[in-house]
Amino acid sequence: MVEIEIDGKKVEVLEGSMVMHAAEKAGTYIPHFCYHKKLSIAANCRMCLVDVEKAPKPMPACATPVTQGMIVRTQTDKALKAQKSVMEFLLINHPLDCPICDQGGECQLQDLAVGYGASESRYEEEKRVVFHKDVGPLISMEEMSRCIHCTRCVRFGQEIAGVMELGMANRGEHSEIETFVGSSVDSELSGNMIDICPVGALTSKPFRYSARTWELSRRKSVSPHDSTGANLIVQVKNNKVMRVVPFENEAVNECWIADRERFSYEALNGDQRLTKPMLKQGGQWQEVDWQTALEYVVNGLSQVKAGHGAGAIGALVSPHSTVEELYLAGTLVRGLGSPNIDHRLRHQEFVAPEGVRWLGVPIAALSQLQGALIVGANLRKDHPLFAQRIRQSARHGCAVTAITSVAMMKDEGAWAMPISAALLDEPGDWAARLADVAAALAAEKGVTAPVAGQASDGARAIARSLLAAEHKAILLGNAAAHHPQASQLLALCQWIGEQTGAAVGYLTEAANTVGAQLLGALPDGNGLNAAQMLDNGLKAALLLNCEPGPDTAGRPLMGCDMVVTLSPFKANMDVSDVLLPIAPFTETSGTFINAEGRVQSFHAVVRPLGEARPAWKVLRVLADMLGVTQAPFDSSQEVLAQALGSAAPTEVAADRLSNRTLMTVQVPSGAATVPVVGIYQLDGIVRRAPSLQLTADAREGAAA
16 A cells, blocks of 8 residues: 555555546546546546646556655646646637536536636637538537547547447547447447536437436436346426436446437337326227226136136236336236246247246456356347446456357357357257266366267366366356256356356346246146147236237237237237236336346336336235235335335345256257347337337347
């Protein structure tokens, strides 16, 4: 540790730290533009000049290493004069269009100009003009004349997103930040460039000119999409979601969110929202009141139960639903006497798990891995924020290896991180490739392999990388979880993990996959699984936040006498008899349990649209009308306490999470296919977000 003095305050920091880091620890603010705590040092804005004792001139705090006994002053005439001179240079070519700038009110340059800018400019020549660029549907580069060349966006692409999509061309006053050869910005994390831009050069194209920052209310929430459980700030005006930005949580999403978290809100205000209950009469949809719709559902379910038995009723529930919704859906179905409920909508194997499948390590630990084997995943697209953390590990020497398909890793840059070894094969052969790694491990350690395999060069490289690393993990992706031989893949990974000391876990698909398992959103005993229910195994089906598509077996649910859809959108209209409008995550309170078992509750940020109602209330009322015995819940918090057995849990107890399997290790033969789900096809909200559907990833996913 090194001790230095900043403005008379002593502070200890690690050797090799910069003055800026010491100032942050001391609570001293130093003005800056190019410095960002998550990015490398650039030192090109010079706004952070400070007075260092015995230094002949002001020094940039972000690029000056600390030394023992250093004395730094940030408020001397020398420092302030230097900072004001830098501000004058920055404003020479800046357009000063604050009254119409979309960044007005949250612009770093505007804020600092108040304290460090002059009352008038000495510059009388014409200001430079930089022509706008079109880089896609998400980021606006209409006013690049505002750019101060801090290069935060460039460094973000290189270091965090892993793809250098923006760069600086030309020199001097002709310098411009731009893409190359007219390319668009296609990173799945690109929206973070908007947040870190300190001026109004990069702005949100969907949000542009729709509201001023001081008109917006800010409310915390949790992402309903992938299993990261990213913390959000939802910004609201006139009871309408206007913008979504990250809420910093180092243990979960740091200060980043993926584009689907940022821009999916457009669907919440779209024309596909379901705002009133609807019944299908004579093949035509009609809007009705809630009482009529609920009585219709109750009568229909009662008739099916009387005529075909309770076993003819089932529920397909989305793992994007909240803990409260899943718990009450299970209570309703089981209260009717049916064992049929399932959240595994894309799975092809339905072996009852021995435990709750989870990540296997804390999310934050992904940033400190020294070795990682990714099995059956398109890591960058399925889990952008997990990929970002593993990318940081790779930048610090982590050996990332993979067993996946060519379609999921088309080239070495597909995951935007260095891959030290990869075995690319068809899904039906993934077990064989894991057996090869097991054989290589057995040869390295002098033990007996659990199954026969060939220790190829690639398999040996994977085995050695896992043996050499101290902190390591084997992570199974969505495709591995959906695989027809999912249990065998897990059994092989467990053996490899035991031999190498690696943690084994699932990246997990959706916002509440862990919660769905924990709450038992699975068939009881001989109950029907999701595939059997979709394959016309029911006479009455409840669909909670899910939309069985044409890629499922046959014509799903066409044999049902009654299909009830609970959705925020006009979904399943070809097979449904009743549509009940339920509130999306912004309009209801609820809880998600992310991949590491973290329990995160949230509140509604706006009132429900139209006559939409929180799904937990709809399910509670349906259960009451059907005579199902349950507690008289008055709030989602009461439902949560009943569901998890605790009034305010923050994480799932470790003994309830397990990736162990009792399956005998073997290598199944035969072809296998897994469903390919695009990054912007994951759930009903992202599928209906117009800007996301205009991206290159959406077009590629649709083509697949």
